[in-house]
Amino acid sequence: MTRARQAGEAPAPEPYATEAICGRILERHRDTVSVRKAHVATANLARIIEAVLRLSSRQGFHETSLRDLAKASGLSMGGLYSYFDNKNTLLLMILTEVAQTAEAVLGNPPPGVAERPAAHLRWLIETHLRLTEAMQPWFVFAYMEAKGFPAPARRIATEGELATERMFAGVLERGAAEGVFAIEDVDLTASLIKPLLQDWYVKRAKYRKRGTTIERYVAGVTDFVESAILARPAQSPPGSADRDGRNPAAVP
Amino acid sequence: MTRARQAGEAPAPEPYATEAICGRILERHRDTVSVRKAHVATANLARIIEAVLRLSSRQGFHETSLRDLAKASGLSMGGLYSYFDNKNTLLLMILTEVAQTAEAVLGNPPPGVAERPAAHLRWLIETHLRLTEAMQPWFVFAYMEAKGFPAPARRIATEGELATERMFAGVLERGAAEGVFAIEDVDLTASLIKPLLQDWYVKRAKYRKRGTTIERYVAGVTDFVESAILARPAQSPPGSADRDGRNPAAVP
DNA sequence: GAAGAAAACGAGCGAGCGCTCGATTTTTAT
DNA sequence: ATAAAAATCGAGCGCTCGCTCGTTTTCTTC
Numbered sequence: 001m002t003r004a005r006q007a008g009e010a011p012a013p014e015p016y017a018t019e020a021i022c023g024r025i026l027e028r029h030r031d032t033v034s035v036r037k038a039h040v041a042t043a044n045l046a047r048i049i050e051a052v053l054r055l056s057s058r059q060g061f062h063e064t065s066l067r068d069l070a071k072a073s074g075l076s077m078g079g080l081y082s083y084f085d086n087k088n089t090l091l092l093m094i095l096t097e098v099a100q101t102a103e104a105v106l107g108n109p110p111p112g113v114a115e116r117p118a119a120h121l122r123w124l125i126e127t128h129l130r131l132t133e134a135m136q137p138w139f140v141f142a143y144m145e146a147k148g149f150p151a152p153a154r155r156i157a158t159e160g161e162l163a164t165e166r167m168f169a170g171v172l173e174r175g176a177a178e179g180v181f182a183i184e185d186v187d188l189t190a191s192l193i194k195p196l197l198q199d200w201y202v203k204r205a206k207y208r209k210r211g212t213t214i215e216r217y218v219a220g221v222t223d224f225v226e227s228a229i230l231a232r233p234a235q236s237p238p239g240s241a242d243r244d245g246r247n248p249a250a251v252p
Numbered sequence: 253m254t255r256a257r258q259a260g261e262a263p264a265p266e267p268y269a270t271e272a273i274c275g276r277i278l279e280r281h282r283d284t285v286s287v288r289k290a291h292v293a294t295a296n297l298a299r300i301i302e303a304v305l306r307l308s309s310r311q312g313f314h315e316t317s318l319r320d321l322a323k324a325s326g327l328s329m330g331g332l333y334s335y336f337d338n339k340n341t342l343l344l345m346i347l348t349e350v351a352q353t354a355e356a357v358l359g360n361p362p363p364g365v366a367e368r369p370a371a372h373l374r375w376l377i378e379t380h381l382r383l384t385e386a387m388q389p390w391f392v393f394a395y396m397e398a399k400g401f402p403a404p405a406r407r408i409a410t411e412g413e414l415a416t417e418r419m420f421a422g423v424l425e426r427g428a429a430e431g432v433f434a435i436e437d438v439d440l441t442a443s444l445i446k447p448l449l450q451d452w453y454v455k456r457a458k459y460r461k462r463g464t465t466i467e468r469y470v471a472g473v474t475d476f477v478e479s480a481i482l483a484r485p486a487q488s489p490p491g492s493a494d495r496d497g498r499n500p501a502a503v504p
Numbered sequence: 505g506a507a508g509a510a511a512a513c514g515a516g517c518g519a520g521c522g523c524t525c526g527a528t529t530t531t532t533a534t
Numbered sequence: 535a536t537a538a539a540a541a542t543c544g545a546g547c548g549c550t551c552g553c554t555c556g557t558t559t560t561c562t563t564c
Contacts, residue, residue, distance in 0.1 A: 035541065037531090060399060062314050066522065076543045078524080087522065144399060147312060188464065188472045191455075195447035203443075212440065220440045228480040287511065289561095318552060328513045330554080339552065 016134040022046040025097050032089060034082045045083055047073045052090060053137040061091060061145045088153070091145065095153055098135070098142040099160035105131050106164055117175030118230075124167060125197065125225065126218050132201040133214050139201045165194050172229070182231040189229060196221050268386040274298040277349050284341060286334045297335055299325045304342060305389040313343060313397045340405070343397065347405055350387070350394040351412035357383050358416055369427030370482075376419060377449065377477065378470050384453040385466050391453045417446050424481070434483040441481060448473050 022045040035041040051072035055064040084090045113123050132139045146157030169190035175181035274297040287293040303324035307316040336342045365375050384391045398409030421442035427433035
């Protein structure tokens with residue numbers, strides 16, 4: 001996904017800065033961006049996307065008019081259309097970048113990790129949380145704005161989600177086969193881990209207000225998940241203890 | 253919240269049918285609804301809300317025009333305005349109903365349950381899941397559409413969420429004090445349980461496609477949470493096992 | 505079944521939307 | 535310095551939006 005930089009160009013010190021990400025977007029959309037000088041195009045695209053992420057987080061993408069966006073990004077109405085051919089394309093640029101980045105980062109565990117399910121699971125949790133922290137506005141946007149759009153945009157978002165869920169399911173499967181994890185339903189368990197990770201960026205404001213650090217959250221989720229699924233050799237299987245409180249459902 | 257019905261009126265057999273809920277909404281908004289005959293108003297309000305929930309789930313509330321809504325509900329443009337004074341009020345009607353129902357149902361455990369934390373936690377999980385299942389379109393709407401709206405609507409939604417989270421924190425706190433639960437950080441754990449419950453209605457389509465029943469999901473979440481937090485007398489505390497795979501974060 | 509009240513109707517209003525395109529400014533090359 | 539090319543500009547177009555209000559239909563009552 002990330003291409004090697006040309007010699008002489010300064011190496012990006014911060015690969016998840018808006019400008020760096022927009023460089024990658026530009027490569028993927030050279031045909032829709034009519035501005036040819038790369039550094040100008042990258043800088044302006046970064047201002048546009050920074051603005052659209054900020055405005056959309058407040059009022060939603062649909063409710064963000066191109067006039068608002070022009071004002072916030074410092075370009076004119078017509079100027080914007082040098083960077084995308086219509087508003088939907090702008091949305092797709094962001095969604096595909098998020099999906100591709102997530103797949104590229106989470107799909108490449110460091111050597112030695114993938115072989116040990118317990119370590120791999122740990123790495124997936126921590127890396128997922130740190131990636132979404134570094135690109136928080138992007139992931140929130142993808143999560144919130146994917147709904148209610150023409151099929152292609154929706155597809156990209158849900159496919160991306162399923163892809164990472166499948167990574168978790170794969171690790172759990174291998175761990176269960178090796179006897180490291182004790183899991184009844186692998187797919188369901190993978191489904192339950194996903195929202196624990198999404199909560200960190202979807203409800204970021206709540207955790208910020210409480211002063212919860214990412215280190216604390218990583219540790220909390222890791223402990224929670226491991227306590228739930230790690231095989232405990234000298235003990236009865238989970239779910240068999242404390243079977244008292246079975247109450248009739250209050251809702252018919 | 254639910255008032256006693258007048259004698260002679262048929263008792264509602266299904267308290268979470270759209271019509272029944274709309275009856276309650278009507279009581280709360282008698283002043284904004286100009287139609288005076290109760291059964292006419294209830295029926296039409298139900299058709300309006302059923303339509304707006306359906307259309308919004310596809311395309312979002314903002315993107316649902318009142319012309320679409322008029323067509324889908326079988327009323328005219330002007331007719332709609334006999335039931336709300338502006339589009340925002342319609343949104344607030346739904347949000348407040350969801351928040352009030354959740355608080356009323358979850359805040360009233362059957363006698364005997366609230367005294368035993370383990371049973372109370374179980375009841376909260378199952379009741380939350382069954383309530384959101386019975387009112388799924390309502391909860392999805394509240395979750396998805398609360399963003400990007402004037403402060404009051406946003407407030408209602410986030411307050412409702414925090415209220416139920418506090419119920420969980422309370423139970424966990426009591427259980428930890430009694431030694432039934434082994435929990436390091438009660439507030440963080442309560443925060444982690446919430447998204448497990450929300451996932452059931454937010455990603456309902458995924459679970460439907462997989463054929464996951466609500467019974468299966470209730471059991472899965474209950475086991476997952478209990479395995480993570482139930483005190484295990486004859487064992488080392490959670491988080492101390494398998495501390496090998498600590499890897500450096502891949503994301504700076 | 506006629507008269508009054510209640511409810512429903514839908515064309516029309518101003519405003520704001522996404523998008524275009526000829527004019528203008530800035531950059532590059534000679 | 536100047537001309538060609540690239541980039542930017544912003545008023546204007548057609549359209550849809552939320553909302554109104556005089557008219558028509560339906561229901562109630564005697």
